[in-house]
Amino acid sequence: MTVQTVEYIRYRIPEQQSAQFLAAYTRAARHLAAAPQCVDYELARCEEDFEHFILRITWTSTEDHLEGFRKSELFSDFLAEIRPYVGNIQEMRHYKPTTVRGTGASVPTLYAWAGGAEAFSRLTEVFYDKVLGDDVLAPVFAGLAPEHASHVALWLGEVFGGPPAYSETQGGHGHMVAKHLGKGITEAQRRRWVNLLQDAADEAGLPTDAEFRSAFVAYAEWGTRLAVYFSSPDAAPPAEQPVPKWHWGAAPPYRP
Numbered sequence: 001m002t003v004q005t006v007e008y009i010r011y012r013i014p015e016q017q018s019a020q021f022l023a024a025y026t027r028a029a030r031h032l033a034a035a036p037q038c039v040d041y042e043l044a045r046c047e048e049d050f051e052h053f054i055l056r057i058t059w060t061s062t063e064d065h066l067e068g069f070r071k072s073e074l075f076s077d078f079l080a081e082i083r084p085y086v087g088n089i090q091e092m093r094h095y096k097p098t099t100v101r102g103t104g105a106s107v108p109t110l111y112a113w114a115g116g117a118e119a120f121s122r123l124t125e126v127f128y129d130k131v132l133g134d135d136v137l138a139p140v141f142a143g144l145a146p147e148h149a150s151h152v153a154l155w156l157g158e159v160f161g162g163p164p165a166y167s168e169t170q171g172g173h174g175h176m177v178a179k180h181l182g183k184g185i186t187e188a189q190r191r192r193w194v195n196l197l198q199d200a201a202d203e204a205g206l207p208t209d210a211e212f213r214s215a216f217v218a219y220a221e222w223g224t225r226l227a228v229y230f231s232s233p234d235a236a237p238p239a240e241q242p243v244p245k246w247h248w249g250a251a252p253p254y255r256p
């Protein structure tokens with residue numbers, strides 16, 4: 001059995017060349033991404049001394065790197081991009097992982113666990129396709145603005161711990177809630193909204209683990225009930241409030 005190996009390449013790049021260096025590596029990285037011998041890679045920059053960079057590449061094995069990638073056309077294309085910096089290399093060696101390894105106790109956000117911005121865009125695209133084909137919800141969403149799905153994706157991403165993209169581009173909680181004023185959403189419509197959101201989560205490939213889905217549905221329940229409340233004829237617009245931040249709740253992510 002071959003054992004993965006980690007190659008570390010340490011560079012010292014003068015500050016004034018660092019922008020070109022990063023641009024060259026951004027281009028070169030395409031050839032790593034296309035290499036079947038490459039498991040993953042990351043170029044990191046030293047926080048304490050900006051001139052130090054470390055490129056970490058995990059290869060399927062040292063032999064695959066030296067006999068496979070190094071002898072392939074991808075390597076020539078990779079090298080062509082970074083050749084000006086070969087003289088700046090301070091170390092370039094392969095390291096075999098030892099048994100000392102593990103993960104810490106940091107808890108990922110629901111946003112990261114779901115798969116980030118891309119996962120929420122997929123979710124709302126699938127969701128609004130369903131909504132527009134649904135007999136109960138289609139009338140509510142007739143004439144929907146084309147950017148609606150992407151705005152809701154930004155909103156959900158922010159609620160679940162992602163960047164504040166909705167509040168920075170659209171508005172805060174009050175702004176979002178106000179979108180529902182006067183809509184007269186019924187319980188049947190609300191319940192269908194929650195059901196279709198879960199169907200869309202399945203189809204869009206969001207994680208299906210119990211911990212994620214229970215937190216996800218908890219927010220859908222809470223948010224839709226607020227939407228119904230504020231959509232009733234006598235509801236007053238809400239005061240401006242921060243965007244709610246949804247967390248895992250009682251059951252943190254399960255990691256065997």
Ligand code: HEM
Pocket residue numbers: 137140141145147148151152155156170176179180183185189190193219220221222223224227228
């Ligand atoms: C967790 C629950 C909900 C969330 C997070 C949510 C989120 C949003 C957001 C972010 C917007 C504004 C989109 C934009 O800025 O373009 C919006 C608008 C809207 N929502 Fe909701 N919503 C929820 C529940 C519901 C429900 C249950 C219904 C109806 C069944 C509904 C109907 C609408 C409609 C019709 C609009 C468009 C308003 C307009 O632009 O005229 N929403 N929603």
